[in-house]
Amino acid sequence: MATPVFSLAAAAAAALIFACAAYAGDPFAYFDWDVSYITAAPLGVEQQVIAINKQFPGPVVNITTNWNVVVNVLNSLDEPLLITWNGIQQRKNCWQDGVLGTNCPIPSGWNWTYQFQVKDQIGSFFYFPSVGFQRAAGGFGGITVNNRAVIAVPFGKPDGDITLFIGDWYNKNHTDLRKMLDDGKDLGMPDGVLMNGKGPYRYNATLVPDGIQYETINVEPGKTYRFRVHNVGISTSLNFRIQNHNMLLVETEGLYTVQQNYTTLDIHVGQSYSFLVTMNQNASSDYYIVASARFVNESLWTRVTGVAVLHYSNSNGKASGPLPDPPNDFYDKYFSMNQAKSIRMNVSTGAARPNPQGSYKYGSINVTQVYVLKNEPPAVINGTRRTTLNGISYSPPDTPLRLADLYNLKGIYTLDFPSSPLDRPPRIGRSVINGSYKGFVEIILQNNDTTVQSYHMDGYSFFVVGMDYGEWTESNRGTYNKWDAASRCTTQVFPGAWTAILVPLDNVGIWNLRAQNLDSWYLGQEVYMKVADPEGYNKTELTVPDNVLYCGFLKDKQKPQESHRKQSSSPSIATGRSKLLTLMLLFATAFAVVS
Template structure:
């Protein structure tokens, strides 16, 4: 590493020590991001590798660890990584999306420093720039409980990450050109499990091995682009124990619908005849099912798996009923030494209701997507930087949408879409899907309570159907066709945070927005100062940093 780059890294680390408990350990990584050629579906294509790996390396941490990752961008275009599900308390600077960060220029590096503070669970990371996610650059991210915090199940024999996703054989550049020209991407070409596509009866190397009689944890994440995927294991039940950072009531499932951006952790016991078994991942809610298999093998056995695969469920009502079976485990501990169920969200008064309706229309003859009639576009200057430097009015306007969308939206406005939300208020957000396609949305920086998902249109009377006791705290929400979903949360994490469609075709074409949560105190108790190694671009490039916050 060159001396200047090393100094930058050290300055970044020293400048952030004050943010965290000095007793929390540090872990350092160097990631080299490059192009490579592989053939996940049998057709050679360009992919994005991290340290030569596709998918990228698993990031294994424990609650409150300090993670320092020096990312070298060896691509031919700017690049960013984001960390799906990590809350980045008081620290949206590390979120890694276009609204908060300048991208890492080609041929340079940037050091991320974040801490999964009081957080556990199963997550993943991925590129947030352009359509890079369609070429790879994603990987598993797990946050384990600290040793003193009890977990509501026995330690598994091993802990496996299962990344499932739909896949296209065209490069991200070609797919981007499709969307820029007004065309759609169409159905995916295949499905992958940990970057591989298997065939029934083929020569498939086992992805995972289990010892007879032992129980294993599988962390299943849908890192894809547009397709809900159903995951199942031949002949085995899956006991659901955690989703996106929350312990849940431990029900057994034959299969799980994993919507885009979601992660489930299940326990699987090797209690069947010792041989090979197929894991199956198949698309849902598409005109034509696309699927793949991977092999899970019992240790010491060479008996091939049966060619008779378990079938996927039919219809989205099945998926809705499965969602309704998910319940928070109110007796389990969270990442802190107190019961996670002690937070009685159902007894807090709602101070604001925001309804977000997905919108689709033509702009200059090309398809755009939006929320409440606004199709978001990222300005040259990241929104957070413009706000922090006191130049927001030169880059974007707050509250260009109303909390209640118009009954009929016939046009789309293309501009930055930023809502101003008062710090520490308890807010209800309703996602309303007027289309026949499945939707999935993510909110950075927070976990929220998904209290209801129902067919039809939302009205205030629907609140009587809310689960106000044990809705799962998570960061993604599915919205079924011609349906709505409601979430509740306290906006107590200061920063600039992204709400986005997890359908990346829609996100790229504007179906996303940001919420600005400003602390009036401008204190380090509420938000960290800008890291000294932050890249500056747009109208803030070359400007001196503002006066830092103090306690």
């Protein structure tokens, strides 16, 4: 009987060695989410909103650089669901990206587990549902990635950390808004702007009905707080300001910025910023926190204003009187653009690593590919109203692009997206950009529409090196900032203007480049970029997860889900060491039983 015991012990030892290698590293953070509808009335009208664990907005994912994140999502909606992680770069792991180009949606009633690492990242980001116009109903929440303790932060530790979601909002359900777009209609003016899922404080009895719940931020006099502000709205650029308080900008979407004070800042759809705000006022009353619509007819859009309250613990009364003024740039169309250009990289500080952010000399890298991506006002294509990039309106296939590649399916998409606009009628297609792995691509986003558009690229941060009004020409390269341009994942493009970005293609996968304006995105203003390792995907990319979902031409591979796990509302964090100790105990117990 000695031989079996020795064999089991050897097997246990081998498994233990493997476990040491697999789990002795970075911590794991576990989250269980139940995504469901709840009834709410943010602007005084009851409607169906999307909540996570009954929370609207959803919980903040508070993690640290290099942690492994495991999010188990139960889809309790009545339609398919995907969650995308806006700004989390998913290094060589587009399988977890949560968009239709890489993932089959989670069917109603099913659960699916995302697992990814926030590798070498810090900063302020957010997540949201990416299909079916669902973000218009909620389902969003914050992602805070903290520095490791060994990496210095370029400012003192704040006395508090506050996440604030701002965004335009409609009283119609997202399904009604979706149908309007499908029927070729504009969504029209929003019904208001929410702050943390709540309507405006009643600063004006005519514009704001009585009984609306508003957000209050409680603070202590003399203390400094970090405000992480995310525009999670549908299509409206918002100006953010805090009455009588300076906002010291310190970070945007994973980049520590040159520290500058702003009294107001334009935050476009999909963008995230961090400010330090010191409570240095006399607290004679509460103060307004305001997010108001930009680049619109302000006399018509007056009610589309979000107002929260900043409440000092020693405040002597409620906020009253007129709101602080928005920027007066009627005669200066460059005001907002120059403000955007003023946001620059702090080249002397580290971020996720100790080396300075400016040590990456992006301005001296040779460009290997150039793409000019032009959008136009919506056009009717095949009888339907669509939006385009370079005359192509993207229509997602039933089989995700990356999954089609894995199984060598042909005809799902074409690898021929034009590098510049072509002189031909617009069309619906599934054309993909062929990106060169380890190349350096220059992308010019040309906005020939009449509204501000925001663009986001999954899997990457890019350098925003230039923007101006008019049509981009090669001579504009002479104006690029090649030293301390902001590195971020979402940038605005003003109407009748261009924005130039530089992207190092070091992340293997198929990645989504899209309009963050939800209506533009829904109607086809997106493209995917394929970045393949010439040696083969399996050389550098993480392998397909065991729990991959199948759909489209691969639907027969999908096994039914028979049961769901019980949900918990709070995350748990486990280090590799604690997992290892658990395994050691299990092996020791098994060894003792056999002995």
